[in-house]
Amino acid sequence: MSVIKTIDLTKVYKQGDYEIHALDGVSVEIENGEFTAVVGPSGSGKTTLLNAIGGLDEPTSGSVFVNNEDITQLKGNQLIDFRMKHIGFVFQAYNLIPVLTAKENVGFVMLLQGTPEAERDARTTELLEAVGLGDIMKKRPNQMSGGQQQRVAVARALAPKPAYILADEPTANLDSKSTENLLDIMARLNKEEGITFIFSTHDQRVIDRARRVITMEDGKIISDERRGE
Amino acid sequence: MIVKLAWKNIWRNRRRTVITISAIAFAVLFAVGMRSMQQGMEEQMLESIVNNNLGYIQVHNKGFWDEQILDNGFYASDVPIEKIKNLEEVIAVDKKLETGTLSSTGAVSRGTFIMGYDQSKGLPEKITKNITAGEFPEVGKQEILMGEELAEFINAQIGDTIVFLGQGYQGATAAGLYTLAGTIDLHVPELNRVIVYMTMEDLQEYIDAPELLTALLIDVKHPDKLDQTKKEIQAIVGENYEVMTWPEMDPELRQTLDTSAAKGWIMNFILYMIITFVMFGTILMATQERKYELGVLLAIGMRKGKSMAMVVIENIIINFMGVIVGIAAVTPIAYYFHANPIVIQGEQAEMIENFGFEAVIPFSTDYMIAVNHASIVLVLSVILLLYPVVSIRKLKPIEAMKL
Ligand SMILES: Nc1ncnc2c1ncn2[C@@H]1O[C@H](COP(=O)(O)OP(=O)(O)OP(=O)(O)O)[C@@H](O)[C@H]1O
Ligand SMILES: [Mg+2]
Numbered sequence: 001m002s003v004i005k006t007i008d009l010t011k012v013y014k015q016g017d018y019e020i021h022a023l024d025g026v027s028v029e030i031e032n033g034e035f036t037a038v039v040g041p042s043g044s045g046k047t048t049l050l051n052a053i054g055g056l057d058e059p060t061s062g063s064v065f066v067n068n069e070d071i072t073q074l075k076g077n078q079l080i081d082f083r084m085k086h087i088g089f090v091f092q093a094y095n096l097i098p099v100l101t102a103k104e105n106v107g108f109v110m111l112l113q114g115t116p117e118a119e120r121d122a123r124t125t126e127l128l129e130a131v132g133l134g135d136i137m138k139k140r141p142n143q144m145s146g147g148q149q150q151r152v153a154v155a156r157a158l159a160p161k162p163a164y165i166l167a168d169e170p171t172a173n174l175d176s177k178s179t180e181n182l183l184d185i186m187a188r189l190n191k192e193e194g195i196t197f198i199f200s201t202h203d204q205r206v207i208d209r210a211r212r213v214i215t216m217e218d219g220k221i222i223s224d225e226r227r228g229e
Numbered sequence: 230m231i232v233k234l235a236w237k238n239i240w241r242n243r244r245r246t247v248i249t250i251s252a253i254a255f256a257v258l259f260a261v262g263m264r265s266m267q268q269g270m271e272e273q274m275l276e277s278i279v280n281n282n283l284g285y286i287q288v289h290n291k292g293f294w295d296e297q298i299l300d301n302g303f304y305a306s307d308v309p310i311e312k313i314k315n316l317e318e319v320i321a322v323d324k325k326l327e328t329g330t331l332s333s334t335g336a337v338s339r340g341t342f343i344m345g346y347d348q349s350k351g352l353p354e355k356i357t358k359n360i361t362a363g364e365f366p367e368v369g370k371q372e373i374l375m376g377e378e379l380a381e382f383i384n385a386q387i388g389d390t391i392v393f394l395g396q397g398y399q400g401a402t403a404a405g406l407y408t409l410a411g412t413i414d415l416h417v418p419e420l421n422r423v424i425v426y427m428t429m430e431d432l433q434e435y436i437d438a439p440e441l442l443t444a445l446l447i448d449v450k451h452p453d454k455l456d457q458t459k460k461e462i463q464a465i466v467g468e469n470y471e472v473m474t475w476p477e478m479d480p481e482l483r484q485t486l487d488t489s490a491a492k493g494w495i496m497n498f499i500l501y502m503i504i505t506f507v508m509f510g511t512i513l514m515a516t517q518e519r520k521y522e523l524g525v526l527l528a529i530g531m532r533k534g535k536s537m538a539m540v541v542i543e544n545i546i547i548n549f550m551g552v553i554v555g556i557a558a559v560t561p562i563a564y565y566f567h568a569n570p571i572v573i574q575g576e577q578a579e580m581i582e583n584f585g586f587e588a589v590i591p592f593s594t595d596y597m598i599a600v601n602h603a604s605i606v607l608v609l610s611v612i613l614l615l616y617p618v619v620s621i622r623k624l625k626p627i628e629a630m631k632l
Contacts, residue, residue, distance in 0.1 A: 056528055056626045077532050084530020091630065095525050099237035109529055111230055156529070 003163050003196055004030040004053050009062035011048050011219070022048040023059065024219035030164070030198060035190045037210035038200040044216040046200035047168055053198070054166045055083050067163055084109055088157025090167035090199075095153050096141040102128060102148075103137040106155045113160060127155040131185050147178025151185060158189065164196035171203050183209050231535055235542035242515075246547055249511045253551025253606060256504035258559045260497055260602045265563040267493045268593035269570075271486050275452060275475075277587065283475055284323070284446030286459055288313075291471050293443060294478065299328050299398050302441045303470070310445065312465050318449050318458040323347065325444040326432050330395030330403065332375075332425060337383045341393070342423040345432035352426060356413060363387040363411030371431055372410035376421040380412045387411065393425075398438035405435045416587045497602075501609065509613050512544060516617040523621060524629025533621050540617045548610040552603045559599070566592035 011023040022045045030036060030053075038046045051057035053064050055071045063070045066086060074082055089095070096105045106124040107115075115123075128137050131151040141149055150170055157165045167186075171179040187209060189195045199206070207213060215223040239246055288308065293301040305324060314322050326345035331338050346352050348368045356374075357365055366372030375385065385391055389409050397403035407427065415421055433439050449458050455474040463472045476483035523536055570591035572578075578588035 051627050054528075077534075080527065080530055080532050083528065089528050091525065091528075097234075097522065097526070099234070099241050112531055112535075160530075 002029040003032045003067060004028075004198075005065040006053060007063045007065075009049070009052055009064065010060045011045075011052065011057070012060045021219045023052065023062075026062070026219070026221055028214065028221060028224070030196065032196055033190070033194045034196055034198070034212055035187065035210055036198045036212040036214060037207050038198065038214045038216060039202070039207055040216035040222075042202075045219040046216055048219075049216070050166050050168050050198065050200055054087050054089060055079050084112060085160060086163045088160070088162040088165040090150065090153045090157050090165060090170045092169045093146070093173045096149055096156070098141050101138050101140055102133060102144070102152045102155075105141070105152055106159050109156065109160045123159060124155075127158055128152070130158075130189065131155045132181070145178065147174050147181060150174060150178070150182055154182070154185060154189075158195065164198060167197065167199035169200055169202070171201065171206055176205070179203065179205060231539050232542055235539045235546065238539070238543050239546060245511060245514070249507065249547055250551040250554060252507040253504060253548055253610075254555035254558060256500055256507075257552050257555025257599075257602055257606055258562075260500050260605075261556065261559045261599050262562060262592075263496060263500075264493060264598045264602065265559070265592040265594070266566070266571075266590055267489055268595060268598060269567065269591045271489060272593055272595075273570075273587070273589075273591055274482065274486065283478060284325075284444075285449045285452055285455060285475055286447040286462065287325075287473050287478065288445040288447065288462060288466055289443065289471050289473070291469055294471060294473060297443070299396065299436055299438070299441070299443070302326070302398070302438070302443045304440045305442050306440060308445065308466055308470070313445070313447065313462055316458065316461055316465075318451060318454060318461070320448040320450055323350075323446040323448070324429060324442050325446050326429055326442050328395070328432070328436060328443070330393050332379070332383060333392045333394065334383045334385050334389060335392070338392075338394075339379065339383050340423065341379065341425050343393070343425045343427060343432055343435075345429035346426055348428040348430060356415070356426070359413045359415060360411045361414045363409065366410035366427070368428055371405075371407050372427075373407045373431075374411050374413050374426040375409055376424040377412045377414045378418065378421040379423060379425070380409065382422070385409050393435060397436040398441055401437045403436050405431075407431070501605065504606065505609055505613065508548065508610055509616070511547075512613055512616055515543075516540070516620050520620075520624070520629045523624060524626045527624060528626040528630065533624065536624075537618050537621050540621065541614050544610060544614055544617075545607075548607060552606050555606075556599050556603060563592045563594055566590070567594045 006026055006028050009023050009026040010021065013020040013022055024045075026045075026049060038049060040046055048057070052059045053066070055064070055066075055074070059072060063072050065071070066082075071079065071082060083089075097108060100108065103124050106127055107120045110120045110123065125134070125137070128134055131154055133148060133151055133155070136144065136148065141152075144152065153170075154165070171182060174182065183206060186197055190197055201207060211227055213223075213225045213227070214221055215225075290301050290303040310322055313319055324347060328343055330341050330343055332341040333339070351357070351365075352374075360374070361377055366374060373391065375391070383391075387409055391407050391409055393403070393405050393407065395403050413421075413424075413426075415424065427435075433441055447458075447462065449455065455476075459472050459474050466472065526536055527533065570589040573588040573590065
C-alpha cells in the first residue's frame with residue numbers, strides 16, 4: 001500500500017525574468033515501511049520535494065496524496081493539524097524547543113493532541129529509551145550533543161505515531177559516530193516497527209544503508225533504485 | 230500548556246527580561262513620580278486658593294468683583310444659604326467679609342486688609358498653626374491676629390492697642406481700637422505685609438453694618454464639576470448676585486496650572502515614546518530570533534493561534550511585572566515626599582510666593598495617577614503585540630526555518 005503518492009508535481013520559482021523549476025513533473029510513490037534516501041546534487045530539488053510531501057510548502061501544480069488524501073487541498077489549520085497527526089519531521093538542525101527538556105520535547109506534539117498524561121509519559125519514556133537516551137530525559141537541548149538532539153528529534157517525530165517520518169539531511173551537522181548511531185536507530189525502528197522513513201542526504205554512508213535510493217537532478221527523478229538487504 | 234511554555238520562555242533570556250522589566254519599571258516610576266509631583270503642586274495650589282479665601286466658587290452681590298467695596302456687599306439673610314448648602318456638590322458655605330482700612334500704632338500707619346472670620350468656626354488650622362508670636366484671639370475681647378511684617382512695620386508688640394481707621398458701610402466713617410493677640414506668618418510675603426484677622430462680628434461692628442457680607446465661599450466635592458455647580462447656585466441666588474468660579478476670579482492661576490499640565494503631558498509623551506521603543510525592541514528581537522523555532526512549532530503541528538497566545542502571554546507577563554515593580558518603587562517615594570515636601574529655594578521660590586503660594590512641593594498620593602500610567606503602559610504594550618501576532622500570522626514554516 002502506498003502511503004505517499006505524488007502526481008506530476010512541479011514547483012516553479014520566479015527569479016526576475018527566468019524561472020527555476022525546482023520540481024519538474026515528479027511522480028513518485030512511497031510504500032509503507034520503506035527506508036528511502038533522496039539524493040542528488042545541490043539544488044536538484046530534494047528539499048523542495050520533502051517540503052511538498054510534508055505539507056510545508058505548496059507545489060505550483062500537481063497533487064500529493066497522503067493516505068489517499070490530497071494534502072494540497074488543505075488550508076490553514078487543517079494542514080497544520082494534518083502535519084501534527086500524520087507526519088513526523090526531523091530537520092537539519094536546531095529543531096528542538098530550547099526551553100523544554102528532552103522528555104518534554106518528545107511529548108510536545110502529544111500534548112498538542114491532548115494525549116492523557118499517563119499515556120504520554122509512558123510513550124515518551126519508551127521512545128527515548130528506544131533512541132538510547134533513557135538517561136538524559138531531563139536535559140535541555142543546549143545540554144546535549146548534536147547527535148543526541150537529532151535522536152530526540154527522531155523520538156519526537158515518532159511520538160504521535162505518524163504515517164511516515166521526513167528528514168532533510170538529518171546527519172549534515174553530525175560527526176561520523178553520531179551519524180552511525182542515528183542510522184542504526186532509524187534502521188532498527190524501520191525494521192522492527194515498520195516505520196516509513198524518507199530522508200535526503202549527500203552522505204555516502206547514509207545512502208549505503210538506504211533500501212531505496214531516488215536520485216534527482218534539475219527537479220526530475222533520474223533514477224529510482226530498490227535494493228535488497 | 231501555553232502559559233507554562235510562555236513562562237519558561239520568559240526566563241530563557243533572563244538578562245533581556247530583566248532589562249525590559251527595569252525599563253518599564255523606570256518609565257512607570259518617572260511618569261508616576263513626575264505626575265505625582267505636578268499633581269501635588271497643583272493640588273497644593275488649589276488648596277491654597279481655598280485657604281487663602283478665594284474658594285472654589287464665590288457668590289457676591291452683582292458688581293462686587295469689579296468694584297470691591299463694602300457698598301457692594303449684601304446681607305446674609307437675603308440669600309438662601311441653607312439651600313446652597315443642601316446642594317449635592319456643596320461641602321460647606323463660608324461667610325466672608327473683608328475690607329481695606331488703615332492700621333496704626335500712633336506714629337506709623339499702613340494700608341491693611343481685614344478678613345472677618347466666623348467666630349463659631351474659628352480660623353482654619355492651616356492659619357492658626359502659623360502663629361509665630363502671641364496666641365489665638367479670644368472671642369468678645371476685640372482681639373486680632375496680624376501678619377508678621379505688618380506688625381513689624383507699624384512697630385506693634387503683642388498686647389499693643391491698634392487703631393483702625395477707614396470707610397464703613399454706605400459712607401460712614403469706621404474707627405476702632407483692638408488688641409494685638411498674635412502675629413502670623415502665612416509664608417506669603419504679600420499677605421504678611423497687609424493681613425489682619427478679626428471675628429466677623431467685630432468687623433461688622435467696625436464698619437457699622439451688622440450681618441453684612443462681601444462674599445460666600447463655597448467648598449465643593451468635585452473641583453472638576455465647577456461649571457455645573459455654578460449653574461445650580463446661580464439658579465438659587467438669582468440674577469442680583471454674581472456666582473464666580475476660581476478660574477474666573479484668578480485666570481492667571483488657571484493658566485499657570487494649564488501650562489503645568491501641558492508641560493506634564495509633553496514630558497509624558499516623550500517618556501512614552503522612549504518606553505514604546507524599548508518595549509518594541511524587546512518584542513522585535515524576541516520575535517526575530519525565534520522565527521526558526523516558531524517555524525518548527527508550526528511544522529510539527531502547533532496552530533498559529535497557540536503560538537500567538539504564547540508570545541502575547543509572555544509579553545504581557547513581562548510588561549505587567551515591569552509596571553508592578555515601577556509602582557512598588559514609586560509608591561514609597563511619593564508618600565515620602567508627600568509627608569516631607571520638597572522645599573524650593575532661590576529665585577523660583579520667590580516667583581511661586583509672589584503667586585501667593587508656599588514654595589514647597591508636596592507629592593500627590595492620588596492612586597489614580599499610578600492606575601492611569603500603568604494602564605497607558607499596558608495599553609501600549611498590547612498595541613505593540615500586534616507586531617508578533619502579525620508576524621506569526623504571516624509565518625511560513627519553510628521560510629522561517631531557512632538557515
Ligand atoms: N525560496 C526560493 N526561491 C527561489 N528559488 C528557490 C527557493 N528555494 C529553492 N529554490 C531553488 O530551487 C532549486 C531546488 O532547491 P532545493 O533546496 O530543493 O535543492 P536541494 O536539492 O535541497 O539542494 P541542497 O542539497 O543544497 O540542499 C534550487 O535551484 C534553489 O535555488
Ligand atoms: Mg536541501
